[in-house]
Amino acid sequence: MSVLRVILAVLGACAALALPWQLAQLSETGVPRLLPGNATPTPANALRVGVMVHPTVYYIAPDGEAVGLEYDLVRAFAITENRPLAVRVYPGPAAAHRALADGEVDLLALGTPSDGAAPDETATRTRYAESGWILLNAPDQPIPRSLADLSPKRVVVSARIFGLPRIAQLQREYPNVRFEVDERNDDETLIAAIGDDHVPYAIVEEDTFNASRHFHYDAQRAFSVQAPLARAWLFARRDGALRERADAFLGRIARDGQVARVIDRYFGFPQRVTPIDVDVFRERVFSVLPHYRRWFEEAQEAYGVEWRLLAAVAYQESHWEPDAISPTGARGIMQFTEDAAQRYDVTPLDPRSAILGGAHYVADLKRNALPARIQEPDKTWLALAAYNIGLGHVENARILTQRARKNPDSWSDVRRHLPLLTKPEIAAQFQLGSCRCNMPVEYVEAIRAYYDVLLRLEPPYQPRLRVGT
Numbered sequence: 001m002s003v004l005r006v007i008l009a010v011l012g013a014c015a016a017l018a019l020p021w022q023l024a025q026l027s028e029t030g031v032p033r034l035l036p037g038n039a040t041p042t043p044a045n046a047l048r049v050g051v052m053v054h055p056t057v058y059y060i061a062p063d064g065e066a067v068g069l070e071y072d073l074v075r076a077f078a079i080t081e082n083r084p085l086a087v088r089v090y091p092g093p094a095a096a097h098r099a100l101a102d103g104e105v106d107l108l109a110l111g112t113p114s115d116g117a118a119p120d121e122t123a124t125r126t127r128y129a130e131s132g133w134i135l136l137n138a139p140d141q142p143i144p145r146s147l148a149d150l151s152p153k154r155v156v157v158s159a160r161i162f163g164l165p166r167i168a169q170l171q172r173e174y175p176n177v178r179f180e181v182d183e184r185n186d187d188e189t190l191i192a193a194i195g196d197d198h199v200p201y202a203i204v205e206e207d208t209f210n211a212s213r214h215f216h217y218d219a220q221r222a223f224s225v226q227a228p229l230a231r232a233w234l235f236a237r238r239d240g241a242l243r244e245r246a247d248a249f250l251g252r253i254a255r256d257g258q259v260a261r262v263i264d265r266y267f268g269f270p271q272r273v274t275p276i277d278v279d280v281f282r283e284r285v286f287s288v289l290p291h292y293r294r295w296f297e298e299a300q301e302a303y304g305v306e307w308r309l310l311a312a313v314a315y316q317e318s319h320w321e322p323d324a325i326s327p328t329g330a331r332g333i334m335q336f337t338e339d340a341a342q343r344y345d346v347t348p349l350d351p352r353s354a355i356l357g358g359a360h361y362v363a364d365l366k367r368n369a370l371p372a373r374i375q376e377p378d379k380t381w382l383a384l385a386a387y388n389i390g391l392g393h394v395e396n397a398r399i400l401t402q403r404a405r406k407n408p409d410s411w412s413d414v415r416r417h418l419p420l421l422t423k424p425e426i427a428a429q430f431q432l433g434s435c436r437c438n439m440p441v442e443y444v445e446a447i448r449a450y451y452d453v454l455l456r457l458e459p460p461y462q463p464r465l466r467v468g469t
Contacts (some may be wrong), residue, residue: 046086047078050105053089054160055188055211056131056266057111061455069129070109074233074264077249085233092185096216097121100139100236107233107242111205114232116164122243123232126250128259130228131207133161136219138195143222151176155201159185166226167203179203188212194219210267246456257407264375272422274451281315281450285457288320292333295352296459299359307461310359312451316443322351334358362387374409381411384447385418385440393437396421396430414439 042048051058051070060069071087088105090096096218097118097313099105110116111131113379114123135155137143147170157167162181171179182190187208193199203225210464225262233250235243251258273281289311296307296314317335318324325331329338332348336353341348346357365383369391374382386394397418398408418437420426427434 113229127230132228133226303359303363308454
């Protein structure tokens with residue numbers, strides 16, 4: 001069984017039963033972790049949120065952190081409410097809706113559209129995110145242009161959306177197509193099963209596919225089944241006041257850009273590399289990376305740059321080739337220029353020296369070159385852009401971003417302004433002049449994609465405690 005299959009099996013097992021309450025707390029890195037449900041009593045004033053294990057909702061990352069688009073948002077809402085957050089995982093929408101009706105939870109954050117509310121429920125009005133539905137097909141199947149091309153065919157539908165009115169409408173419009181609910185009740189497993197397990201076609205949410213496309217090679221996007229629908233949080237009608245406060249909160253963070261940052265965290269980068277790129281990368285993770293892993297871990301211990309992120313940088317730079325030389329003269333596994341190599345006392349073609357030097361360079365950019373107020377992960381992505389194109393060009397892009405009344409501390413805003421520096425009339429405003437500043441955008445987004453794969457395939461490094469220190 002592949003590593004991916006093991007991960008999916010674990011996720012599926014987690015989704016198969018309602019877990020105890022999990023209390024969120026901040027880890028030492030400032031990222032929320034979850035305490036076991038029996039570790040401490042759930043406070044009486046906790047904001048109780050029902051979720052599902054899903055790539056766009058909530059899951060526990062390989063490093064033990066609680067993550068997910070919906071989880072990030074409800075955690076921020078709990079902070080504004082000055083209430084601790086308690087989440088409970090449900091196996092599917094039906095069980096979650098029953099829990100809301102019975103008063104077990106205060107709200108549901110399932111990532112489902114507002115028209116999925118039951119008669120005794122009400123949804124937030126704020127359109128904080130949207131997602132359409134797409135048809136996926138196995139590679140050995142003809143690519144259809146519409147559902148009419150499938151007759152008579154079998155289509156497996158995500159359990160998250162099977163009960164919504166649009167599916168009933170499709171069943172009436174295409175009586176020769178057999179629509180079946182996904183009995184696995186897990187979208188990632190469904191996507192992975194396309195081409196296997198007699199699943200020729202499937203309908204899933206587009207953002208689910210985008211968030212996990214690096215891990216599913218056989219699933220091919222055929223066409224859009226449903227235009228994007230607005231996500232919503234669901235409340236019992238008796239909790240109108242809580243819903244009103246949630247609406248105000250979501251509206252506020254949508255206006256100030258916080259929602260865009262959260263969405264970028266999960267969907268801002270997945271399509272920057274092709275399935276073939278990822279296939280080659282995964283093969284080299286097992287065949288090449290083991291030769292250098294100890295030095296990436298040593299670099300993490302020395303400079304605090306997470307080893308998997310540093311490995312993703314090195315792969316984007318050189319595909320882990322220690323003697324690589326670029327057309328511009330950059331050399332080694334971390335592609336050091338002559339000036340940077342001298343500044344950080346690096347021997348570029350010595351992989352250990354280059355990896356340690358690269359970690360030192362990235363750490364220096366984050367800690368000493370960029371303003372301390374910039375939050376993570378934006379600071380890391382801006383530092384990597386500077387690693388690629390130089391700090392001066394990144395600072396110029398931040399100035400352009402600020403002039404456009406956007407956030408110069410947000411990577412999602414700065415990356416839209418970096419390519420403007422390729423235009424001579426704009427670059428002439430700055431002493432450094434023009435640059436190929438579309439390159440750092442592609443560079444950073446590719447690193448994010450490779451890092452995402454490594455987070456699933458490789459465990460974190462935990463340095464041993466040193467006696468007497």
